[in-house]
Every structure is written in C-alpha cells, then in structure tokens.
Amino acid sequence: MPHIAILGAGITGVTTAYSLHKRGFDVTVYDRQRYAAMETSFANGGQLSASNAEVWNQWSTVLKGIKWMLQADAPLSVNPMPQWHKISWMAEFLGNIPRYKSNTIATTKLAVAARAGLTEMADHTGVDxxxxxxxxxxxxxxxxxxxxxxxxxxxxxxxxxxxxxxxxxxxxxxxxxxxxxxxxxxxxxxxxxGDIHKFTVGLADWLKRQGVTFKLGHAVTDVRSDADAVTIRAQGEDRFDGVVVTAGVGSRAIAKKLGDRVNVYPVKGYSITVNLPDAVSQAGAPNVSLL
Known part of the structure; x- marks a missing residue:
C-alpha cells in the first residue's frame, strides 16, 4: 500500500491519519513535540461548531484589527514589525475578501462534514x-x-x-x-x-495500537519532492509516496520548499486544501497536500 507521511500531530494531523489508515494506507506521523496535541490543539476552544463557520475575510475585520492594535486588552494582537511571512499572509487574506460569501458557504460544508467525521471517529474508537x-x-x-x-x-x-x-x-x-x-x-x-486535547491524544493512542507509526520528538528539518517520492528528513531520512502537511503556521515554509506541487486555498484565513485521492499510487508525481 502507498505510504503517506503526515507532518504535525495536532487535531488535523491525527484525524487525517485516522482517515488514511481507515482507507488502507500506511501512515507515519511526525511532530517535533514528544506528545500529540501539544501546540495549538493543546488548549483550543473545543467547539464542534459549524455555526461559527463565517470566514474572517471582511473589511470590518481589518478595521477592527487596526483599532485593536492600539488596545492593551484587545482580543487580537498583531506585532507591527514587518516580516515577509506576515505581509504575504495578510495580502492573501485581503485578496480573499471578494470571496467572503463563497468561502463562508464552503467552510460551512467542511464544518458540517467535520462534525459528522469527528462523531464517527469517537464512536468507532471509543475515545472519551x-x-x-x-x-x-x-x-x-x-x-x-x-x-x-x-x-x-x-x-x-x-x-x-x-x-x-x-x-x-x-x-x-x-x-x-x-x-x-x-x-x-x-x-x-x-x-x-468537547476537549480537543483529550480527543487528539486519545485518537493518537488508538491509532498507535492499530499500527500507525508516530515519530514524536522528531523535528522535520527538510522536505523534498521529486518525480518518484517525497523525502522527509528528521532524525533520519525516509521516503514516502505522499505527504500531508498539517504543521500550522509552519506549513507555509514547507509549502515553499515543495514549490508548485502544493495547491493552496485560503479558507477562514488559513491555507487548506484537501487533495489526497484514493489512487495515490497511480503513475506520476507523489501526492502533496497542505492542510
């Protein structure tokens, strides 16, 4: 079976591992932390809420953000120090304001599907x-x-x-x-x-018992994609048929290394693409997805 690498053991990475394992793929999950769900998924809000699917790409959000920069107790904090990563992200955010309606509808569909998927995972694995x-x-x-x-x-x-x-x-x-x-x-x-940390850790433990490999405490130092495979370098070097990048903000840097092999669709201010077909092993380039 095709062997897929997942970079990031947060909620997105672990649920992706579950989905791929269920479909018969061999899966290896990398994370620089020693345990799953130790970064954003450690203390997120824990809402399974499709009702919050409205995207942030609006001029009103931009105006609020500017105003909040002058408030010490603002709910959003932006460091004004210029940085290429920050400028490019903001340009991408602004560029999607005209797609506010279509992106909100698309995000709602994703959220409704995600709720059903999380329920199925919890029921199937017995994760509390x-x-x-x-x-x-x-x-x-x-x-x-x-x-x-x-x-x-x-x-x-x-x-x-x-x-x-x-x-x-x-x-x-x-x-x-x-x-x-x-x-x-x-x-x-x-x-x-629900508790996102408990869910992610519990699902990761269940997947380990099913044979999914977790390389925790393995910081990925390089990712290369060629005509035959994707090479992941961490504490060693391994080659895979495909890679799914779920490394949060760090995903953008990895995507840059992979070049035009990654399709990026900004949704709700983040870069998400679901691009991992069943026929990963078909002839041609290895599959690369950025979530």
Missing part, C-alpha cells in the same frame, strides 16, 4: 473527550449585529447548516443568566463541545 451535545447559542445586543447575523445565517443555510432564530424571550429561556438588552439570537441544536 468530555463530549457535550448541548447546542450553541449566539445572542445580540445591537440591531446592526443581529442584522448581520441574519445575513450570515443565509450563507450558513446554503452550506447545509440549520439554525433557529430566537426572540429575546426565547434567548433568555435558553440561558436565564444573561443580563442586558438582548434583541434576539440564533440557536444551533446540532453544535456541541
């Missing part, structure tokens, strides 16, 4: 990750925000997500502890929460 099928409530205190939420709801519906608009009284019935003038809200029954 404090799953709570509680639903998610969004509420609004200004007419401007509520009107925007209604427009977003139309895009989410096109992506296959069902949300219910609530009156102020219905919002308070859902969450009686809320205070202040609430104009309305939206309720997503199908959303849920």
């Amino acid at each position: 990750f404090d799953f709570t099928p509680a639903g998610i409530l969004h509420f609004y205190k200004t007419q401007k925000d509520l009107d925007h939420a209604r427009r977003v709801n139309g895009l989410l519906a096109q992506g296959g997500l069902t949300r219910t608009e609530l009156t102020p009284d219905e919002v308070l019935t859902k969450e009686p502890t809320l205070r202040g003038d609430i104009l309305g809200g939206f309720w997503t029954e199908s959303d849920s929460t």
Whole structure:
C-alpha cells in the first residue's frame, strides 16, 4: 500500500491519519513535540461548531484589527514589525475578501462534514473527550449585529447548516443568566463541545495500537519532492509516496520548499486544501497536500 507521511500531530494531523489508515494506507506521523496535541490543539476552544463557520475575510475585520492594535486588552494582537511571512499572509487574506460569501458557504460544508467525521471517529474508537451535545447559542445586543447575523445565517443555510432564530424571550429561556438588552439570537441544536486535547491524544493512542507509526520528538528539518517520492528528513531520512502537511503556521515554509506541487486555498484565513485521492499510487508525481 502507498505510504503517506503526515507532518504535525495536532487535531488535523491525527484525524487525517485516522482517515488514511481507515482507507488502507500506511501512515507515519511526525511532530517535533514528544506528545500529540501539544501546540495549538493543546488548549483550543473545543467547539464542534459549524455555526461559527463565517470566514474572517471582511473589511470590518481589518478595521477592527487596526483599532485593536492600539488596545492593551484587545482580543487580537498583531506585532507591527514587518516580516515577509506576515505581509504575504495578510495580502492573501485581503485578496480573499471578494470571496467572503463563497468561502463562508464552503467552510460551512467542511464544518458540517467535520462534525459528522469527528462523531464517527469517537464512536468507532471509543475515545472519551468530555463530549457535550448541548447546542450553541449566539445572542445580540445591537440591531446592526443581529442584522448581520441574519445575513450570515443565509450563507450558513446554503452550506447545509440549520439554525433557529430566537426572540429575546426565547434567548433568555435558553440561558436565564444573561443580563442586558438582548434583541434576539440564533440557536444551533446540532453544535456541541468537547476537549480537543483529550480527543487528539486519545485518537493518537488508538491509532498507535492499530499500527500507525508516530515519530514524536522528531523535528522535520527538510522536505523534498521529486518525480518518484517525497523525502522527509528528521532524525533520519525516509521516503514516502505522499505527504500531508498539517504543521500550522509552519506549513507555509514547507509549502515553499515543495514549490508548485502544493495547491493552496485560503479558507477562514488559513491555507487548506484537501487533495489526497484514493489512487495515490497511480503513475506520476507523489501526492502533496497542505492542510
């Protein structure tokens, strides 16, 4: 069977390993940390929430970001020091503002599919990750925000997500502890929460028992792609039929080394592509994906 390398043992890397293993591939997962889920997936929000699939590529986000740079307690912090990586990312972000609607619909479809996939994984492996099928409530205190939420709801519906608009009284019935003038809200029954770190670690442990190789504590120092294979250099050097890069911000540097062999589609401000067909072993160049 084709042997695929995955760079990164966070939630994306480990769930990708599960999917490839299930489809019969040999899989090896690399991560510079000694354990899975020790970076972004260590303490992420833990929401399985397709209702938050609206992309950030809007001028309003840019204006908020500029304003927040002057606030010590801002929810977003951007170091103003110029850097090529940062400038290129921001240019990519701005370039996708015209695709705000189509990207939101596409992201919603991905989120709905991801929720179903995570549920299937948890059921199949028996991983305990404090799953709570509680639903998610969004509420609004200004007419401007509520009107925007209604427009977003139309895009989410096109992506296959069902949300219910609530009156102020219905919002308070859902969450009686809320205070202040609430104009309305939206309720997503199908959303849920869980511990992302526990899920990723538990799934990685299950995959190890199934024969998936995890090279943890192996920092990848070089990735090369030629006509026959992808070569990964860490503590040693190994060749694979394909590679999936799930290394967070570091993915961009790796993509640069792989050159035009990687297709990059910016979604929700990140670079995501799902480009790993079943026929990885077909004649031609090895397959490369950046998630």
